[in-house]
Amino acid sequence: MTPLKSIVMRSPAKINIFLESHGKRPDGFHNLETVMLRTQLCDTIQYSLNTQNCATLRLAADAATVPPGHFPLDNSNLILRAASALRQFCGVQAGVDIVATKRIPAEAGLAGGSSNAATTLLALNKLWQLQLSTKVLHEIAATLGSDVNFLISGYRAAVCRGRGEQVQPVPVTGRIHFVACRPFQGNSTAKVFGALRELPAIQRVHSVLNALRIGRPQQLETHTYNALASTACGENEQMAQLLKVMTTLYRRPAFMSGSGSTCFVYARGHREASVISRSMHSVTGFPTWHLWC
Numbered sequence: 001m002t003p004l005k006s007i008v009m010r011s012p013a014k015i016n017i018f019l020e021s022h023g024k025r026p027d028g029f030h031n032l033e034t035v036m037l038r039t040q041l042c043d044t045i046q047y048s049l050n051t052q053n054c055a056t057l058r059l060a061a062d063a064a065t066v067p068p069g070h071f072p073l074d075n076s077n078l079i080l081r082a083a084s085a086l087r088q089f090c091g092v093q094a095g096v097d098i099v100a101t102k103r104i105p106a107e108a109g110l111a112g113g114s115s116n117a118a119t120t121l122l123a124l125n126k127l128w129q130l131q132l133s134t135k136v137l138h139e140i141a142a143t144l145g146s147d148v149n150f151l152i153s154g155y156r157a158a159v160c161r162g163r164g165e166q167v168q169p170v171p172v173t174g175r176i177h178f179v180a181c182r183p184f185q186g187n188s189t190a191k192v193f194g195a196l197r198e199l200p201a202i203q204r205v206h207s208v209l210n211a212l213r214i215g216r217p218q219q220l221e222t223h224t225y226n227a228l229a230s231t232a233c234g235e236n237e238q239m240a241q242l243l244k245v246m247t248t249l250y251r252r253p254a255f256m257s258g259s260g261s262t263c264f265v266y267a268r269g270h271r272e273a274s275v276i277s278r279s280m281h282s283v284t285g286f287p288t289w290h291l292w293c
């Protein structure tokens with residue numbers, strides 16, 4: 001078989017419909033129990049072999065919409081960190097030129113960066129013909145961030161524990177529709193976790209998993225929960241206001257994904273999601289998406 005010279009991959013956003021903290025660990029991270037769903041919102045990343053024995057990264061020409069500072073092109077970018085982790089692990093001599101088309105917003109709780117890292121591990125494993133096993137890829141993924149393992153797994157839905165890196169797939173019946181909105185102000189994950197007051201865990205994941213399994217959106221809405229939400233509201237007044245507006249306008253509970261600042265409501269189907277999405281954007285002025293899983 002002719003070796004690949006170039007590969008284009010999709011890098012999907014996740015949404016958290018449940019997140020409970022079980023306390024801070026000695027390493028500074030929190031033990032979590034969280035349910036993540038893979039959505040259709042994707043970045044697209046192109047990887048092309050180069051002969052320079054280095055990894056380069058740039059944004060695609062149409063990426064002028066990415067606000068300054070939201071997608072660093074230096075070694076702090078998780079794409080280059082993932083490439084570097086693979087190069088170190090395998091002693092790779094090959095290089096790669098990477099071009100990203102970003103659609104997932106930064107500091108949004110949608111795992112834009114973690115997803116790009118997961119996609120990079122999968123893409124370069126193929127392009128550089130490393131033949132690393134899934135187990136090894138997961139080990140490398142866990143060194144890059146807490147959400148990377150879910151996104152590398154390719155599962156549609158999973159309950160994730162530990163720091164978030166222990167991923168167990170869960171069944172989903174039917175399609176789930178969301179309308180998600182990100183206020184202009186983003187959230188720093190480290191800052192939100194840093195401000196979290198230690199309270200005993202109160203919510204159980206069981207009811208959400210059950211609602212996913214039997215495909216009952218109304219039941220999902222009842223049991224969706226995020227232990228970081230009130231802390232994040234204290235850090236981001238714009239987001240706190242957005243949650244109130246969403247709840248009032250659409251007469252249903254609104255939630256935050258991950259550490260925010262994306263907030264979302266459930267929609268009853270494709271058509272309702274389109275209507276709410278248009279209305280939410282025109283009322284708030286914030287970027288709004290119809291997401292589904």
Ligand code: C5P
Pocket residue numbers: 028029030031032144145146147162163164189190191193194
């Ligand atoms: O793992 P990740 O790089 O996404 O985490 C970003 C920050 O969020 C960590 O540095 C930590 O402060 C916080 N965090 C946490 N507990 C987790 C995941 C993240 O405290 N389970």
